[in-house]
Amino acid sequence: MHRLPLLSFFALLALLAGCGGGDGTAPAAPAPSLADNSANRKQVVLLYPSEKDGILAPFASAVEISETPQQEMTGLLRAYLSTVPGGNLVNPFPERTALRAFYLEENGRAVVDLDQWAFEGGGTDTETYRIYGMINTICYNYPEIRSVKVLVDGQERETLLGHIDLLNYIPPEPSLNGKLP
């Protein structure tokens, strides 16, 4: 739909809320491609479902190299949520879904806190692609992450759309991935 006005809607909300901590700051333009070789950026792979065969296929992107892994992974997730991959690939999240926070825990665990837009309707496939698209992306780019807990609006949720259990930490599901670089 209208990506720009929607981003503006969110930016407006963030502005009105008086907090820069939301994802209103997410880049409006698609993330740069592999061609972007600037020294301070790290190449990453974002995994999105493909119209071609329904598997999670790679999309080349880049994130800013940060001082801490936590900051870098936050950048990766923001890129994941805001990118419109185009072609056969589809971003399974509603356009305005924002990352509220990302935490690194011990023993290869991470916690992703999304905002309420992540709840926007869909079926099992939508839910599977949202959860595993995001988790497989994190774990592929940062293999030290072994399982991820998903929160919405800072709270533990039983499921996102009524199917997949979010009360536990979820490991990646490599069988959903296509051929990766």
Added chain:
Amino acid sequence: MRAFVKMAFVACALFLFMAAHLHASVKLPSGKGFLETREHKGQEVFSLADLVRAMGGSAGKDPVSQYPVWETNGHRVVLSTNTPMASVDGKIISLKSTPVEIGGDILLGTDFIGAVLPKIGFRLDEEISPGNGDHKNAQTRQPAPDGKVTVEKTVAYDLIRITFNGSMASLAEAKKEEGKIRVRLPRGKAEMSAENLGEGIATSISVQDGGREVVISLDKGFRSFETVSLKNPERLVLMIKGEGQKPPKEGAAPPSADRELPPIRQAYPAKKPGKTLIVLDPGHGAQDTGALGKEGTVEKELVLDLCLRIKESLEKENIDVLLTRNSDVLVPLRERAAFANFNKADLFISVHFNSSPLKSVRGSESYIMSREATDIWSKELAEKENLSPGSEESGDGLSLILWNLAQNQYIVESTSIAGELQQSLNELFGTKDRGVRQAPFAVLEGARMPAVLLEVAYISNQQEAKDIQNREFSDKVINAIVAPLARFRDRNAPPPAP
């Protein structure tokens, strides 16, 4: 005289007109009267312009986003016309329906009143629930008279649920001490007498301190408990989990039925010797609509209709069937498999309709619990970390194995029946079989029998959404589901009754 008849006629017409409109109206807070509502695509809606007239402030559009904006009382409400959400001073609020822009006006669902107005300084009257209050729910569930707290119990093999209904019951506190759970009511008295619960998880429930405290005596099968505070009406649900609960004695009267939450009704397992029992779980329910598909399809409605009809067909095949819900109610996900466990079902099938962000996808899919994925994961983890299984350090892997343990022993039969159901439906649809998938589904967790989550078709696909609403075609869908289940019955034919 003529003038009088005319006046009487006008008065009558006016009265009838007003009466008709009084029915279709929503009450406004702060003594602002009623707002006329109308129906739009099955939703009761009202106009933003009418609301602004009644409550004050001004409506317009945000210059950047072009979203409708209502400014009042020094607050700014922005409405998204793409998604069921609004923002109040930058804070996002979920709505039940997406605001619709028609002819320059904005139509809002009636839940907007309860969800938004309290946030911009209007005090709600008692009967309007704040937040996401479900009006229908509020009408059907009558709170107990002031000062009285009614207690409802449902007892199952692995779960005892006790609901305290009454004023301020949601604030009741539950504490565990010395083999007992004590529920202290903040106000009023519990309306109940002491009762024997049997044995296993808990043995009895009684009242103390003149009804201010309800005490549940625990047994060796007790594992954990949790409470859920709910509004509309005020209630506290206490869930006591464990294993092996048995009723007081054979032939004893069943515990009082839970009127609003249907699944755990029977006191004793429904499974009859020599007969196959299948529990069908129509996915979602009540405010959890499931997927909203093409052609106006709503997942929770389609699955309920389909399951009721599958039940009929299976009963003709001499298979006993129980449904986790028979109407549009919300049954907690984890209680659905518990219901099948309690009734000692031979098979548990959670029935859904799928929706995908991918336009091209269609056909049927089925899922089982994700044992393989987690096993591979834990093995990899153990190898990487050079940890032995059972080591305290093995973290996720170990807990995930334990988590899936209940389904592990049924994995072969679950895969087999899932594959047959999916193949049968894909043959009917003429679609490619993508194989049985695995994922950690909350509804399948803990099922102690073969368990499958079946996605009958994609309602995000125009053709499938259309087909499934066609009676003749949906009859074929039912036959395609019943045939593999009849084969399951033959394969697993229980020994005949002695």
